[in-house]
Amino acid sequence: MDQFHDIRPYNDDEVAGVLETLVNTPDFINTIIGFRFAKWPQWTRGLLTVLVKRALKKETQRIDSVKAFQSQVAGYMERMIKTTTTAVEYRGVEKLSADKGYLFISNHRDIAMDPAFVNYGLYLNQLDTVRIAIGDNLLRRPFVSDLMRLNKSFIVKRSATGIREMMAAFGQLSDYITHSIQVDRCNIWIAQKEGRAKDGVDLTDPAIIKMFYMSQKKQKIPFAEAMKNLHIVPVSISYEYDPCAFEKAQELHQKSTTGSYQKSEFEDIDSIRKGIVGRKGKVVVTFGDVIDHNCDSPEEMVAEVDRQIINNYAIQSTNRAAHNLLQGKDSGDAAFDEYLRSCPEDIRQQVLTMYANPLIQIEKIRS
Structure with missing residues (x-):
């Protein structure tokens, strides 16, 4: 039995079927039309639907694996980099080994582009791309979930309610991360805390570190040893310009003046779109050092992750x-x-x- 079937990325043998479903999903097609042809008159929608579906079928018919899908994504990344950045620089990637799985703990500024830039740097250096932790709050539309899982995303069940359900979700997540690194030797990307650092303050949530330990704690493995087994590498991502800066600031302003902020239904999806197409200027991704010395408590691990992320921020x-x-x-x-x-x-x-x-x-x- 696949104990991770409800959270894991799609496997190669599932790719073709998922792509076929996507091409025949009206919500997905309409989103593409709205994204690419927003200024076209309404009467063209019928024709655009036919043309977009035809183009997608042609584009996806040869994609039969996750690697093939990500190669296609790499082409989009190259075009996005040319149009929205002035430069992209990678630091510290030469320290990584191709025969080891790493747990990349990253600061978080952009929903989609943070792991995308990490992935692209690994891809350019012939290293395995990451399995990406993504909250289920971003997956309210089924086609978004399919796209993310095609791109090696796995689901963090933030919507779990009640102590028992939450502990079960965290335990499954911890097992999946440990299995990915120790058994599959795959890389993992996860943000240092839930949600983006909208105020620009990069600090790690101790609950994330405690979740990492749950799997190995069941095996009576000491905390320091368990952390070493995960090959943790802090990552600092720096954007010259944040495409969503004004929207983040508006949320912070509203919270400070009214005490609350209510997101619109698809606000996160719009943030993803703005993050992709918006001006970024120079982008610097810095891979820190593997934390291989003893951190005997979650608090010590948090301090070391924060130290590296802050110091390595460009x-x-x-x-x-x-x-x-x-x-x-x-x-x-x-x-x-x-x-x-x-x-x-x-x-x-x-x-x-x-x-x-x-x-x-x-x-x-x-x-």
Whole structure:
């Protein structure tokens, strides 16, 4: 019996069937039309539906494995990089070995692009791409779940309610991560905490580390040894410009002024779209060192992950400019000044703080 069948990515023998289902899913086709042809008049929708389905059938008919699907995704990544970034730099990837599975714990700024940029760096260096942890809150539309699982995503059941159900979900997740690394020798990507760091403060949730340990704790393996078995590598992802910065700041502003914020039904899907097509400037992905020394408690592991993620964060010109403006100085960055002209005045402080916080964190940890 496949104990992970309800959370794992799709296997090669499932790919063709899932793709056929996707091509015949109206919600998926309509989303593509809305994404690519948003400005076309409504009367063209019928023709576009026929043409998009025909193009997708042609494009997917030769895809019969996860690797083939990801090769197709790599082509889209290359085009996205050319149109939305000025440069993409990878640091520390040369330290990774192809014969070992790693648990990459990453800071989290963009729902889809964070693991996508990590994946692309591994792909360029002939290393195995990651299995991606994704919350079931993002999978409200079935076609999104199918697409994510085709791209090696596995499901984190955040919607679990009640202590027993939550513990069962965390236990299954822990077993899956441990099995992926120790048995399958596959790489895993997971964010350091639930949700994006909308304020730019990158801190690890101890609950994530405790979840990692659940599987090996059942085998009476000491905490420090269990963590070493997972080959944990902290990853720092830095964007010069965040395509969703104003939306994040608006959420923070609303929470600070009203005490709450209610997401619209498909707000996360829209954030994914903006993250893909939006301006990013320079992107830097830094792979830290494998944590192979003794961390005897979740708190010690959290401290080490945070230390590496914060120290390895590539400070961008926008981080310095925002920091300068918060101190009452000139930004020193004309491009950032131009960017801020389109920022609503009521969220300007949140935007500046979001961009400045990585630099503030580094100053704190090094002082």
